[in-house]
Amino acid sequence: MISRQGVVFSRDQLLNAVWGQDRAITDRAVDVYVLRLRHKVEEDPANPKLIHSVRGFGYTFELREAAMATASA
Numbered sequence: 001m002i003s004r005q006g007v008v009f010s011r012d013q014l015l016n017a018v019w020g021q022d023r024a025i026t027d028r029a030v031d032v033y034v035l036r037l038r039h040k041v042e043e044d045p046a047n048p049k050l051i052h053s054v055r056g057f058g059y060t061f062e063l064r065e066a067a068m069a070t071a072s073a
Contacts, residue, residue, distance in 0.1 A: 001051070001061035010058040034059055 001009060009017075011027035019025065034053075038045040052060050 001059065004061075006060060006062050008054045008058055008060045014058065030059070 001007075001014075011030040014030050015023060015025070015027055034051060035045070038048055038051055041050060042048050050061060050063060052062055054060060
């Protein structure tokens, strides 16, 4: 996701990229892993600046202006 900023990935695309086609977990597991990842990389996981949800589809990684302003301050 980091190397393709702004691209929206479906849960299924993320599952296939990480676990492959032959997996025993559901696409909702992605939500759990994204939440855990947010707790590690986001300053405020409840208001993410890097990993964004796209309702009903999946996730995208994007450094938005608010995050860039905070980083440069």
